[in-house]
Amino acid sequence: MYRERGTSLAGAVLWESISSGTGPVRVLPDGCLDLLWSSRRGLLVAGPDRTAHLSTSAAGERWVGLRLPPGVGPAVFGVPADELRDRRVPLVDLWGPVGVGVEDRAAGGRGVTAVLAEVVRDRLRAAGGPDPLGAHLAARLAVGRPVGAVAAEVGLGDRALHRRCRHLFGYGPKTLARILRMRRALALARAGTPLAEVAARAGYADQAHLTRDVRELAGVPPGVLLRDRPRAAAR
Incomplete structure (x- = not known):
């Protein structure tokens, strides 16, 4: 199951999926960064890929992601995009105690879409918007x-x-x-x-x-x- 929809942030896409666990999924490069939540792995930041990323998930694993428009990620995550290139990084590794607080809010998956959108909105406001x-x-x-x-x-x-x-x-x-x-x-x-x-x-x-x-x-x-x-x- 996979579905996506737009958000109040122009160009951003909110998506959800539940893995069938039948094999890796090919994710094509797009110049974007994503804020992700996994029912098994918690909150992650997906950096920009240079080539296709083969994503593997356990059967029934639920994913929620907010895909940011190209060029917006650095203002949200506070690091240059090339530091995250071809990487999947736990949010707490980037934000420390702040990331732990966001992780606690997203735990369990109830209302996680609202948490992701609110976090991105607040971070952009604090940064004065994207470049x-x-x-x-x-x-x-x-x-x-x-x-x-x-x-x-x-x-x-x-x-x-x-x-x-x-x-x-x-x-x-x-x-x-x-x-x-x-x-x-x-x-x-x-x-x-x-x-x-x-x-x-x-x-x-x-x-x-x-x-x-x-x-x-x-x-x-x-x-x-x-x-x-x-x-x-x-x-």
Whole structure:
């Protein structure tokens, strides 16, 4: 079982799942950080992945997650995104006694969705909101704008842009652009667009380039992903 819905935080997604325990679930990279609660493991922070993460859960394990928009995580968790890259970290390891208090509020799972939303809202308010550069960069790269053109738009040199992207998203702008292009391509393919046309519309040199890039990022070719029901599942 997997379901998701929007929240009052623009761009954030609240999702829930109950594991069947039948095997690992492939979670694709997206440049986002998640605040997670597991009925078995408690509260975790899922950092941004560079390649697909294979998540394993016990049968019946319940997950609730709040997926933050790209670039918002550092303002919530108080650490640069690249410190959490490819990691799943207990919240108490980041926040100490504050994390223990949040863990106690979420214990048992009753009302956990409200706890996650309230914690994120309070942390963002205390931080003065997310860095607006994050949303701008993610939006421009998501529609296929070249990295150099985006850097010129925001008035940053290559090195400065790379540093800001690592802080906000966990990796540099070229990696983020590749990940967002893959997700754009998969959305087109799931809507019924033939893969050759997907490649052209998403900015790949050809269908072979699309297949090669998806395999590197997701671990499997597009055809395998398209046969699977898309979901975020336990990160």
